[in-house]
Amino acid sequence: GESVGLHLPTLSVQEGDNSIINCAYSNSASDYFIWYKQESGKGPQFIIDIRSNMDKRQGQRVTVLLNKTVKHLSLQIAATQPGDSAVYFCADNAGGTSYGKLTFGQGTILTVHP
Amino acid sequence: EPEVTQTPSHQVTQMGQEVILRCVPISNHLYFYWYRQILGQKVEFLVSFYNNEISEKSEIFDDQFSVERPDGSNFTLKIRSTKLEDSAMYFCASRGQIGTGELFFGEGSRLTVL
Numbered sequence: 001g002e003s004v005g006l007h008l009p010t011l012s013v014q015e016g017d018n019s020i021i022n023c024a025y026s027n028s029a030s031d032y033f034i035w036y037k038q039e040s041g042k043g044p045q046f047i048i049d050i051r052s053n054m055d056k057r058q059g060q061r062v063t064v065l066l067n068k069t070v071k072h073l074s075l076q077i078a079a080t081q082p083g084d085s086a087v088y089f090c091a092d093n094a095g096g097t098s099y100g101k102l103t104f105g106q107g108t109i110l111t112v113h114p
Numbered sequence: 115e116p117e118v119t120q121t122p123s124h125q126v127t128q129m130g131q132e133v134i135l136r137c138v139p140i141s142n143h144l145y146f147y148w149y150r151q152i153l154g155q156k157v158e159f160l161v162s163f164y165n166n167e168i169s170e171k172s173e174i175f176d177d178q179f180s181v182e183r184p185d186g187s188n189f190t191l192k193i194r195s196t197k198l199e200d201s202a203m204y205f206c207a208s209r210g211q212i213g214t215g216e217l218f219f220g221e222g223s224r225l226t227v228l
Binding site for chain 2: 032034041042043044045046049089091093096098099100101102103104105106107
């Protein structure tokens, strides 16, 4: 079936570095994409979203890039901090019309070293 | 800050027993969800609920599963006869705005079926 997946399962960076987490999606009908962060023992936490009519969206220290040509999504975190250490999931609406029915990728573990 | 709360945090049950997982969504939210995450796997959509009825459900959400909003605050997931493969972390989420996938997740209820 259709799925959202990640290129790299783990990413280790030094504090202050910029981090880039990548995601590939397979459902060409998907038109809404989201990044979530999950800290140990907690539920996923919304970071940023982007619709398919955009290729870039910026938030506070985060930027999401969408390349629909190659079905690729990335999350850039500027000046990564130890508190950014978590599992990061991309998700999409799998071509559906609902914004709440999300298909999640497997996750990338980000470890930030002080 | 408003949050989604879930109880119990951990439940251990025998195979074949009924389990009810409880959630209190954010008070002014209208859309409610259950997701689950089997250890080491993706977060998976189970069901969405709006206006006192199921909006969408996944293949996982078979006849053994049901949801209910018995009053104005609680949102429950019932598994009628648990199986070993139901062991997972179950996340409740709610959404307040139309047109966004910003779900607010609870911290999850870990279900262990023996």
